[in-house]
Amino acid sequence: MASGSADSPATLYGPVSLALGTAAAVAVVFTGLLGLAIPLLCGSLAVTFALLGLKQGLGRVPCAIGLVTGSLGLLYPVLLVAAWG
Incomplete structure (x- = not known):
């Protein structure tokens, strides 16, 4: 493997x-x-992987989209339970 290679498991955080x-x-x-x-599960995992990907600086656009859609998936059930609870 070359010293400047981008092949690592961290490149998959964005997708x-x-x-x-x-x-x-x-x-x-x-x-x-x-x-x-x-x-809740998919949203929390999406937010976690997006933040890890943004921290590493690999694939910023998919990480940002994953962060937004994961936040939507995470916050909607929480707000739904708060509204009915």
């Missing part, structure tokens, strides 16, 4: 956070059918 954020946003739409656990 993984993007995929999990999208899954969280889609799961928010189907919260009535799927429950609250799937958007």
